[in-house]
Amino acid sequence: NSNKFTGYVLIINDSTRVKVGYSEKLEIEGQTTSEIAENNGAIAAINGGGFTDEATGSLWTGTGAKPTGIIMSNGEVKYNDLSSDDEQREVVAITEAGVLLVGSYSLNELIQHKAKEAVSFGPALIVDVQKAITNGDGGWGIAPRTAIGQRKDGAIILLVIDGRQTNSIGATLKEAQDVLYEYGAYNASNLAGGSSSTMYYKGEVINSPSDSLGERAVPSAIYVEK
Template sequence: MIKVMSISGAILLLLGAAGIGWLLLTPSGSEFRYLMADTLITTQHRHWAKYIIGQRQLDARVEAYQQRFNAMGEERDTHEIHPEPQPVMAPVSSSAEEQEQPVVKPLVEIEEISGSGYSGYVMTVNDPTKIRIGVPEKKGRGERVRSMVERTGAIAGVNGGGFADPNWQGNGFQPIGIVMSGGKLFYNDLGKSRSTQVVGIDGNGKMVAGRYTVEELQQMGVQEAVTFQPRIIVNGKGLIRNAADGWGIAPRTAMGQREDGAILFVVIDGRQPGHSIGANLYDVQQIMLDRGAVIAANLDGGSSTVLVKDDQVLNKPSTKSSEGRYLPTAFLVFEHPEQAQIANVWEGLKASDIDPGKW
């Protein structure tokens, strides 16, 4: 018995040594280590990545990604949208009852998707002018997307931009960068001359993504916008070169637009073995390209990722609550967006007035 245990122990030691050697000394092992590190970097346990690649490599990798993300936002987008006219349903005479009737697309369409290690949804909004940025109702605390949808009478909603999150326990109230809703600047911590990477929509329903100043956005007639990055498709071409550049495996939310104007929201669950591990940005880019996106950008993902339709959370957020986190912004879809009551909850507040960690 002792001999068998000794042999088993020796085998385990050899396998462990071989595994460590593979991780440290082979190209495929190094690739796997950096994938693990990138995945941790997108979570509340970023500091753990240093035990996989070292603190120096961790800092260098985060800086390299930031520089690349910045560069991905510089090319000016020139895409144009050509919305398809919706057929008008006229009264049908008895003599024409059997004729084929024109098809009216629903405002919102939901498609389930799956791939290697992930599952999620694509929500298509066929009229991009029906989208507004929603914000919390009460000062000092973010709001869950389902609550925003229910309170405002929206049809659907998806999480939006980034926010200050000290110790990954923030209250979801302080956005990062800017927030625009209904053509008004709700929040700005940039200053007049600084630019930021935005994801938004102008007054004609054209999606805007890339690096802009507030003045540029206002001149362009942008109505709805939040700050987040990176842009992953511009002028019809993907910017993420391969899976290794995909910033690890995580829950994802992204927004794109087809040439016909339809807005695509990709929502992918993650961090849930047996259901969905997550996707990298290359996966998300390819999902968008396969569906005809000519522009697309990443939105806040991770435990913020949530999709709501008809007051129900469709996906499975990677949070203790099945309804996701408290957030500062969401993309909301309305039948009549001009009637939506969305007030500026940050009016009169400066960034220095907000404690993002206090509930």
């Protein structure tokens, strides 16, 4: 808690339990983070990568049907709109060994690093213990935030900050970065925020999504195996 926002942090000691899930109706419609979590028997989950919808053509609106970039789950590419396997895109990925990758990678580079799980989003917030945002607030304004980091001991940090509410207006990218840094992250990245920002834990959503209708349909989620 701060005077400005309320956030939720989950620490996952075994990073190999952290996986990418996706809508069972990918490219037709999204599902909520809760639905993706329950489909995978997860104990916890946060929303994942970005999306657009062809009906409107604008980012992060609509039904969460059409992801942007790539979705990789259990070593298989489930979605890919990159122009080539060498095109770089900002990603959040986890390797077979449970190492979190953040920043720009091509599909070929992800395969070389033995990535097993991945979604496209960014920007990277912390790289090799160095904060990426040192001047200004990150340029994305104040909003609900979802982010992920990894500590030196391998533990994964999942972060969701509520926003657009009277008791929690939201956070800048720099503020999300600073929270992750305080929790010991040496690598970290932003994930899709706004009304997508959701944290699911033990059968329920524990944060307060900003959409008046509740959880937003999304194409992907990052979940924790039981």
